[in-house]
Amino acid sequence: MAERRVVLILGGTSDARQLAARLVAQPPPGGVRVVSSLAGRTKAPVLPPGETRVGGFGGAPGLAAWLREHRAAAVVDATHPFAARISANAVAACAAAGVPLLRLQRPGWTERDGDDWRRVGSAEEAAALLPGVGSRVFLTTGRMETTPYAGLDDLWFLLRSVEPPEDAVPRNLELLLARGPFTVEDEIALMRRHAIDVVVTKDSGGGQTAAKLDAARELRLPVVVISRPAVAAETCVASVAEAERWVAHVLE
Known part of the structure; x- marks a missing residue:
């Protein structure tokens, strides 16, 4: 037993x-x-x-x-x-x-007053939507599934992940290696410093990575949210x- x-x-x-x-x-x-x-x-x-x-x-x-x-x-x-x-x-x-x-x-996360979320079903759908939403993208989906964004040469990306990506990445990309959790103040400062005008995230839920959503709400930025399977x-x-x-x- x-x-x-x-x-x-x-x-x-x-x-x-x-x-x-x-x-x-x-x-x-x-x-x-x-x-x-x-x-x-x-x-x-x-x-x-x-x-x-x-x-x-x-x-x-x-x-x-x-x-x-x-x-x-x-x-x-x-x-x-x-x-x-x-x-x-x-x-x-x-x-x-x-x-x-x-x-x-x-x-999962719940949309609040002041949020501007665009829900999509996949990274491919997020990539297809981005050109009509913004031009300076804060990509917070990790190092996996970067290939769908690789062909978006007219956009600039800030990719944050714990480790470098192994798949294809956008030509205009800055890589930020960091592990959360992050504060709302730090997220606001980061987005302002890089002139971010759209955030992409997966609906991971929980509090460890939610600060970026609060920061986007404060800055009135649209957020492309990839829904869960x-x-x-x-x-x-x-x-x-x-x-x-x-x-x-x-x-x-």
Whole structure:
């Protein structure tokens, strides 16, 4: 029975780290082995408490094999809201291995008075919309999916990410390597310094990266917001506390 009390957290987010910390500090009765899996896309990730593995499983079949081998009792998918492929693999793997799955996903952002949001469904749609919205773009979607913007030679981009992009990038681009959270004051100063007239972001939700939205509202700038993909898992919660209670219930 002890071997089956393995909880796999598909992580890389602050919520995943918080959940791991809670389960390690106050494990359910009988104890639990917490294993956090990171995709390995960031060279210097912030590691959570408990055990950590880095790198892919080899798709849904590889993840299902890992769950069987380690006799996993539960999986919590706490990956980024836009990690659609990983989430879909988790659904398929847990179904194949007969392991309960929970999706932990914080709520998306809500538009407020004074906001000028233009919602789109993808990076490609955002790139197609930009020429009619602004000319100096603050691109805050990270180092992935930069290719759709590469052909926009008439626009200037400030790209902020933790690590340099590996895909094609716009010709007129300045790269800013930085890790949040950022204050509203710093975001306002940054946008003014670079004469930004439009912001592009993914609807990641949470407070760590929301300061740019407050800054854009203060400066009356339009924001192109890329909407999230649909949730693949049947069971989904919005908070770390709810996920902790779900794990305790599964392990009872």
